[in-house]
Amino acid sequence: xSVPSFIEIVFWFxxxxxxxxxxxxxxxRNPVASALWLVVTLFALAGLFVILDAQFLAAxxxxxxxxxxxxLFLFVIMLLNLGRAGRPADIKGGxxxxxxxxxxxxxxxxxxxxxxxxxxxxxxMPPGSMEALQREEGLVSVVGRSLYGDYLIPFEITSILLLxxxxxxxxxxxRKL
Amino acid sequence: xxxxxxxxxxxxLFSLGVAGVLLRRNAIVIFMSVELMLNAVNLTFVALAQQLxxxxxVFVFFVMAVAAAEAAVGLAIILAIYRHxxxxxxxxxxxxxx
Numbered sequence: 182x183s184v185p186s187f188i189e190i191v192f193w194f195x196x197x198x199x200x201x202x203x204x205x206x207x208x209x210r211n212p213v214a215s216a217l218w219l220v221v222t223l224f225a226l227a228g229l230f231v232i233l234d235a236q237f238l239a240a241x242x243x244x245x246x247x248x249x250x251x252x253l254f255l256f257v258i259m260l261l262n263l264g265r266a267g268r269p270a271d272i273k274g275g276x277x278x279x280x281x282x283x284x285x286x287x288x289x290x291x292x293x294x295x296x297x298x299x300x301x302x303x304x305x306m307p308p309g310s311m312e313a314l315q316r317e318e319g320l321v322s323v324v325g326r327s328l329y330g331d332y333l334i335p336f337e338i339t340s341i342l343l344l345x346x347x348x349x350x351x352x353x354x355x356r357k358l
Numbered sequence: 359x360x361x362x363x364x365x366x367x368x369x370x371l372f373s374l375g376v377a378g379v380l381l382r383r384n385a386i387v388i389f390m391s392v393e394l395m396l397n398a399v400n401l402t403f404v405a406l407a408q409q410l411x412x413x414x415x416v417f418v419f420f421v422m423a424v425a426a427a428e429a430a431v432g433l434a435i436i437l438a439i440y441r442h443x444x445x446x447x448x449x450x451x452x453x454x455x456x
Contacts, residue, residue, distance in 0.1 A: 187409060188360075189360075192363065196364075196367045199367060199371060199401075200367065200370055200371065200374070201372040202419075203370075203371050203375070204374060206374075206378065206391070206394060207374055207375075207378030207381060207382065207387075207391060210383070211387055212384055212387055212435055215387050216382075216390060219390050219394065222371070222394065222397065222398060222436055226397055226400070226401055227418060228386065229364060229367070229401060229404075230401075230404050232360065233360065233361075233364055233384065233404045233407075234406050234407075234408050235403055235404045235407065235408075235415050235418070237415075238400075238404050238415055238419070239417050239420050240420060241419070242400075242422075242427055245394075245422050245426060246397070246422065246425075249426065250393065250425065250429045253429055253430065253453075254390060254393075254429070254433070255414055256384065256390075257386065257433045257436065257437065257454075258386055258435070259387075260359065261436075261437070261446065263384070263386065263446065264434050266369055271381070271382060271383050271384045271387065271447075272378075272382060272383070273381055273383060273385055275394075277380070277381065278361075278381065280380065281377050281381040282377065283378035284376065284377075284380060284430060285373045285374070285376045285377035285380065286442060288372070288373050288376055288411045289369060289370060289373035292369030292373065293369050293370070295365075296362060296365035296366045296367075297365075297366065297369070298362075298410075299361055299362040299405075300361075300406060300409055300410055304410060305409045306409055306410065306411065307434060311407070311408050311409075311444045313411070323412055324412060324415050324416060324419070326434070327412050327413065327415075327416050328416050328419060329411075331425075332413075332416050334427055335420060335456060336420075339423045339424075341422060342423070342424065342427050343423060343426070343427055346426075346427030346428075346430050347430070350430040350431050350433075350434040351436065353431065353435055353437070353438050354434040354438065355436035356441075357385065
């Protein structure tokens with residue numbers, strides 16, 4: 182049994198934190214507590230992104246997810262005044278709980294079996310090549326070059342999607358057109 | 359290898375998200391469970407991008423944009439339903455059941 186390296190300790194810290202946050206998120210009765218535990222998970226995932234050579238995405242994760250999307254969630258929860266504890270059962274009882282646990286557990290087993298294999302050896306890049314690419318090109322430019330090159334059309338379609346979402350949200354939330 | 363372990367963490371998080379969707383009755387908490395699933399997929403993308411090239415990271419970018427759009431529209435729908443029915447409990451929102 183070798184001594185775990187510093188990177189591994191940090192990795193397991195953030196990984197454990199992410200799973201703990203996810204577990205608490207789905208079991209807390211108070212929606213505000215659920216939302217805050219989800220924020221914990223999102224921050225832990227940002228930490229994992231840094232370890233997995235995705236520093237730019239880690240920054241985006243904190244800014245967009247923890248910063249914008251979760252604020253939107255908390256805002257709606259508080260606007261609808263759902264933050265009171267002790268409301269009638271929000272979590273399903275006996276039978277529903279059993280079904281949920283069985284289905285999610287079965288799915289977890291299947292996914293874990295696949296995950297243990299990892300990507301096939303033949304298509305893997307040699308270890309450390311992503312780090313070398315980033316050192317050569319820069320952390321952001323390596324993502325940006327791909328985003329504005331190979332994926333330019335999906336990127337433009339995303340802007341149309343966001344426009345549709347803005348218009349849709351305004352129309353849906355309006356009392357009267 | 360960190361990649362396989364990250365894939366496993368992603369698998370567990372995705373299953374937790376599925377459990378949340380099946381377990382809860384509050385529409386907003388179900389919505390947050392869906393966000394949890396999206397994030398598990400993001401982690402998988404990033405973990406695989408480390409070994410299979412930068413495209414995985416670009417996809418996470420798109421997933422984030424779609425998640426932001428989905429959150430805006432979804433929460434607007436929940437607001438509209440709440441205004442109509444005074445509740446976000448899914449037991450009371452079953453008009454499609456006929």
